[in-house]
Structure formats: structure tokens, C-alpha cells
Amino acid sequence: MIRKYLATTLCLGAGIAIQAQAADAKVDFITEVKPIFEATCMGCHNEEKSKGDYRMDQRDLAFEEGDEGPTITPGDAEDSSVYWTTALPHDDDLIMPPKEPLTVQQQETIRDWINQGAEWPEGVELVQKQRLKYDSDIAPILKKGGPFSASQREKLRLWAMQGAVWPEGFSTATEEDGPAAPADDLALVEKMRAAILAGTPEKVFDEMKAYENTIPKTGVKYEMLPIPGGDFLMGSPDSETDRKDDEGPQHKVNIKPFWMGKFEVTWDMYQPFMITSTPRNKDGSPRQIEPDADAVDIVSSPTAPYTEMSFNMGLEGFPAISMTQHAANKFCQWLSAQTGHYYRLPTEAEWEYACRAGTTGPFSCPEDQLADFAVFEADFDNPTLSGYAKVGTKKPNPWGLHDMHGNVWEWVLDQYVAGSYAGRSVDVALDSPLVSPTELYPRVVRGGSWYDGPADARSARRFPSEENWKQQDPQLPKSIWYHTDALWLGFRLVRPLETPDTETMHQLWNLGRPEDE
Numbered sequence: 376m377i378r379k380y381l382a383t384t385l386c387l388g389a390g391i392a393i394q395a396q397a398a399d400a401k402v403d404f405i406t407e408v409k410p411i412f413e414a415t416c417m418g419c420h421n422e423e424k425s426k427g428d429y430r431m432d433q434r435d436l437a438f439e440e441g442d443e444g445p446t447i448t449p450g451d452a453e454d455s456s457v458y459w460t461t462a463l464p465h466d467d468d469l470i471m472p473p474k475e476p477l478t479v480q481q482q483e484t485i486r487d488w489i490n491q492g493a494e495w496p497e498g499v500e501l502v503q504k505q506r507l508k509y510d511s512d513i514a515p516i517l518k519k520g521g522p523f524s525a526s527q528r529e530k531l532r533l534w535a536m537q538g539a540v541w542p543e544g545f546s547t548a549t550e551e552d553g554p555a556a557p558a559d560d561l562a563l564v565e566k567m568r569a570a571i572l573a574g575t576p577e578k579v580f581d582e583m584k585a586y587e588n589t590i591p592k593t594g595v596k597y598e599m600l601p602i603p604g605g606d607f608l609m610g611s612p613d614s615e616t617d618r619k620d621d622e623g624p625q626h627k628v629n630i631k632p633f634w635m636g637k638f639e640v641t642w643d644m645y646q647p648f649m650i651t652s653t654p655r656n657k658d659g660s661p662r663q664i665e666p667d668a669d670a671v672d673i674v675s676s677p678t679a680p681y682t683e684m685s686f687n688m689g690l691e692g693f694p695a696i697s698m699t700q701h702a703a704n705k706f707c708q709w710l711s712a713q714t715g716h717y718y719r720l721p722t723e724a725e726w727e728y729a730c731r732a733g734t735t736g737p738f739s740c741p742e743d744q745l746a747d748f749a750v751f752e753a754d755f756d757n758p759t760l761s762g763y764a765k766v767g768t769k770k771p772n773p774w775g776l777h778d779m780h781g782n783v784w785e786w787v788l789d790q791y792v793a794g795s796y797a798g799r800s801v802d803v804a805l806d807s808p809l810v811s812p813t814e815l816y817p818r819v820v821r822g823g824s825w826y827d828g829p830a831d832a833r834s835a836r837r838f839p840s841e842e843n844w845k846q847q848d849p850q851l852p853k854s855i856w857y858h859t860d861a862l863w864l865g866f867r868l869v870r871p872l873e874t875p876d877t878e879t880m881h882q883l884w885n886l887g888r889p890e891d892e
Contacts, residue, residue: 402488404495410504410536411481415472416457417503432502434495452489461485475506481538507534509542517652517679528690531650532683539681557668559660559675564881567670567712571874574715580604580632583872585775591713592671593647598637599870600775602729604630606804609727610796610835615737617830621837626799629806630728635721636868638694638766638777639785640706642685645695648709649677649684649702649856658888659705659856671712675705677856681848686862688762694783694865696763700818700840701887702856703786703866708884710868719883721869722809723789723837726821730834732774737833739772739779748772749781749832750825763825763863780832783865784820788886791817791839812886816842824863855888 402408412431419426429446430436437457438447445454452458460471461482470476477485488494507513513534516527534540557563577583583601590597610625611618654662659675677698684697698706700720707718721729732739740748748771750764767777789795790812799805812818817839823832831838844858858864875883 401491402484404488405499406536407484408488409499409501410533411477411484411538413501413504414506414537415475415477415481417501419472421503433500434497437495437501438493447489447493449493450490452486455489455493458482458486458489478538478540481540484538504533504537507537509534509540514652517650532685532687535680535683539679541679557664557666557673559673561877561881563670563673564708564884565877567708568717568874568877568880570670570715571711571717575717575874577872580872583632583634585637586634588714588716590644590647590710593644595643595647597640597644597868599634599868600637602630602633602635602725602774604632605728606630607728607731607733608735608801609724611737611833615833615835617737617833619836621793621796622835624796624799624801626796626801627804628724628728628808629804630725631807632872633721633725634870634872635725635729635776637771637775639783639865639867640695640703641766642690642693642695644710645698645706646690648706649680649695649698651676657855669712671709674709674712676709677702677705678854680857681850681854682859684857684859686762688862689765692765694763694766694778696783696863696865697858697861698786698864698866699854699856699858699887700786701885704884704887706866707868716870717874717880718868718870719880720786720788720866722807723787723819723821724808725869726785726787726867727834729774729776730772730779730822732772732776734773734834737835738829739834740770742829745780745829745832749823749829750778751781751823751832752828753825779822780834781823781827782825783822783863784824784838784861785822786864786866787819787821788812788883789819790814791819791837815887816840818887820864826863 416431418424420429420431422430422432427442429439429441440446441456444456447457448454456471460469461477463470465476505512507530512530516531580601580603585598585600587596587598589595606627606629608625609628611622612625613623615622653672653676655676655678656662657678659677661673664673685693688696703720707720710716711718730739734740736742738745738748745751748769750769753761763782766782769777769781771777772779789810792810795810799808820838820840821836823829823836830836840858844861844864845853847859848854848857874880
């Protein structure tokens with residue numbers, strides 16, 4: 376299991392090397408430095424046009440001394456003209472690039488790369504790439520909204536890798552910039568609940584049917600399966616191989632009926648929620664709201680991501696990843712606002728009940744057949760196997776749910792407390808338990824992932840969230856929306872048969888938000 380960061384370079388998707396930053400925030404040449412050089416330097420320092428007799432397309436040439444002295448001195452950015460010329464005042468004759476200087480963040484990326492040793496993988500050459508501009512290249516895509524075409528996704532990815540340069544002042548918000556009424560608050564939830572009650576005719580389990588629904592905003596389809604209520608033994612027995620102490624003691628739990636997503640939430644569903652053209656405050660609330668705005672347009676949504684969030688592992692049909700629990704909760708509210716159904720994350724007990732699907736062993740399938748049911752233990756020597764898989768690639772569990780074991784860890788609602796099972800009875804069923812969070816960390820994730828081994832994919836396995844899943848986040852304070860180091864973390868929808876009261880709905884949709892935000 377990844378604790379703080381990926382400990383190795385992963386060859387993902389189309390062969391782009393992705394290396395999550397370690398605790399010392401090591402800069403990766405391929406994903407962070409190369410895109411900046413190719414967009415801002417290669418136009419003047421290539422094989423055909425070597426301004427100042429300096430070329431950057433090949434490693435050996437890039438390290439040669441130039442007109443202004445040493446170009447790249449590993450370990451000493453201040454003695455490297457590739458860095459210090461970018462940090463000059465904008466009116467200095469020597470500033471590079473002269474017409475469109477780098478942002479401070481781009482300068483610091485180059486500086487840190489050089490100071491960390493200026494590692495440039497052998498054989499990697501640079502080619503000139505378009506320097507993407509927000510106004511002309513990115514804004515039209517965001518204004519249209521998702522789902523995005525392959526070329527649009529590639530443009531967004533490249534823009535993010537080049538540093539995601541926003542227009543000056545674009546993302547700045549002040550206290551006075553907050554949203555006008557109506558707002559994403561209890562009053563909005565009360566209005567939403569009335570529509571949800573009207574759209575939920577089912578009263579008992581026998582009336583619950585599997586259904587396919589379409590997200591009105593985007594036309595994307597998703598499937599929900601009915602899960603019967605009942606009792607089960609939660610946790611693992613002392614005899615289970617690889618059992619952890621926090622999985623016991625086993626205890627009886629009663630679960631009420633609910634629908635659950637047949638698959639994990641995909642990028643097709645999530646990306647239009649994550650990327651919009653709506654200017655937002657830091658908490659994700661729209662800066663301006665029309666008095667007659669629809670509920671879905673008032674719900675807080677993520678601020679724009681600061682990197683390409685699929686890390687080139689795949690988008691269409693693949694699970695959405697790297698979101699905070701707060702982001703997953705607000706997606707559920709966003710979806711509820713436009714469908715007339717109440718969606719939320721599952722409780723830890725609901726998740727394990729659905730994962731087991733009536734089974735009692737370590738997995739909901741025979742242990743020797745786990746590879747037919749779960750995506751796990753990525754093969755880092757094989758790029759086609761070194762990441763998550765499309766949802767539904769493997770066989771479903773007995774209740775028809777796919778990827779409950781492996782592919783991506785899944786958020787649940789509960790606070791992680793190692794001893795939360797203590798004192799629970801094996802004889803008297805506890806009714807729909809939820810360890811209601813009181814602190815932002817740790818929260819519970821379930822199910823294992825593509826990166827982990829079989830032991831972490833067991834039905835009873837619990838894992839705590841960690842603040843350092845945001846290690847790479849460059850923002851201060853760090854984003855409430857993204858866990859950019861968690862390339863193996865997603866979620867799944869639940870729709871309970873019983874619609875709770877307004878206060879409970881509002882509480883559960885906002886459990887992941889820090890109190891000081």
C-alpha cells in the first residue's frame with residue numbers, strides 16, 4: 376500500500392513516466408521540467424535555430440556552457456543561466472524567454488530541479504511544443520464543459536504539465552467575493568429534498584429495481600443495483616490470513632436496503648463536475664449566483680485542478696481518482712440536485728455488506744480465482760498493466776457489483792478509529808452504524824487498488840486516509856478538493872431507500888469539509 380507517495384517511477388498509459396514526489400518534493404524531469412522547456416525554450420534553442428549558439432534538444436548540448444556562462448550546473452541553480460535568466464526583472468535585456476517570461480512557479484520548478492541534481496534521463500530529447508494560453512486555448516474548452524474529446528483532454532493535460540498558467544488574478548478571491556443568495560446551504564438542501572421525495576416512489580425493497588439513469592447536465596449514463604437489507608458479521612475472524620487488529624472483533628450489523636453503483640464513479644461522470652468555466656471561490660462556491668439559478672448550479676464544485684488528474688492512465692470508462700472525501704461528497708450532492716434521487720457515499724458497514732454479498736470468507740469469490748474478479752498488483756515492467764483498469768473489466772461479486780476488490784480504493788463516510796469495533800456484540804445486531812467524523816484525518820477507505828496486493832483487497836480490510844496524500848499540492852493552504860498523490864483512490868455511489876431529514880442530508884454531504892474552510 377502506498378503510504379506517502381509512490382516509491383517508484385510508474386510507466387503509465389501512453390508511456391509517460393509519472394513519479395509522485397517524495398517527502399522532499401523531488402521534481403521529475405519528464406512530467407514537470409520537460410513540458411516547460413519544450414513550450415518556452417525550444418522555439419529558439421533547437422537544431423535549426425540555436426540562438427546564442429545554444430541548443431536544448433539533447434542532454435549533452437543542453438549542459439554545454441553558453442554565452443552567459445554555465446547553462447546547467449547540477450546542484451547550483453544560481454550558477455545556471457537556464458534558471459537565473461528566467462528570474463530576472465521583466466525589463467532586463469537578458470531575461471529568458473524575452474517576450475513571455477515564465478511564471479514564478481515555473482521558475483521555481485526549474486530551480487528545484489537543478490538544485491536537486493538536474494537529472495535528465497539518458498536518451499530523452501526535447502521537441503518544440505505549443506505554449507498553450509488560457510484565454511485562447513483553454514477557456515473555450517472549459518466554457519463548453521465536458522465530456523471532453525480526446526484532443527481537448529490532451530490539450531488540458533499539456534496545459535497542466537506546462538504549469539497551468541492562469542491569467543493574472545483569475546483565481547484570486549476575497550471575503551467580499553463570496554456568493555450571493557441563494558447559497559449552498561441548508562435552505563438549498565431543503566429545496567432539493569422536496570424534489571427527491573417526489574422522485575422516490577419506492578417504499579419497500581420489493582419495489583426497488585436495478586436502473587440505468589442519465590445525468591441531465593451531460594448525458595452520461597450510470598447504473599445502480601438494489602441491495603437487500605439484512606444482518607451480517609462485520610470484520611474478520613482471528614483465523615483470517617493477513618488479518619489486521621482493527622478488523623475485529625467480528626460483530627453483527629443490520630443494514631437497511633439501498634441501491635449501490637454497479638461500477639465505481641468514472642471520469643465520464645466526474646470530469647464535468649470537476650472542470651467547469653464557472654469562476655469559484657476557494658471553497659468551490661460560485662462567485663455569482665443568479666436568484667433563479669437551478670440547485671445544481673449552486674452546489675459547490677471543485678476549483679480547477681492544478682495538474683492533469685488522470686495521470687495519463689485513461690479517462691473514458693476508467694474510475695475517477697485523487698479526489699478528497701469532500702469532493703466525493705459534493706459530487707453526490709451535485710448528482711442529487713439534477714436527478715431527483717438522493718445519493719451519498721456508503722457507510723463503512725454498508726460498503727462491507729455489499730462487498731461480501733452474503734459471503735463470509737476473505738473475498739466474495741474463491742481466493743484462488745481473485746485475479747478474475749479484482750485488478751491488483753500492477754506490473755510496473757508492463758505499461759499496459761501499470762495502472763487502473765476500465766470499470767467492469769473483471770467479474771462482478773454475487774450481487775452484480777464490479778471492482779469491490781481492487782482497481783481503486785473507495786471512500787466511505789466514516790472516521791477511521793482503529794478500535795471502533797470494540798464492545799460491539801456478535802449476537803445483537805447494531806443498526807446501520809456510522810462513526811461520524813469529528814476530525815478531517817483519518818477517514819476510512821475500502822477495497823484495495825491496482826497498486827496493492829490481495830491482502831489489501833479483502834472484504835474486511837480497512838485503511839485510514841492520510842494528509843500527505845496531498846504532498847504534491849503546491850497551493851497554500853492545500854486544496855480541499857484534491858489528493859494528487861492518491862492515484863489509486865476513488866469512490867462509489869449509494870442511494871438509500873429511506874430519504875433522511877434535511878439536516879442529515881446536509882451534514883453527510885459536508886462531512887469532508889474542514890471546519891476552518
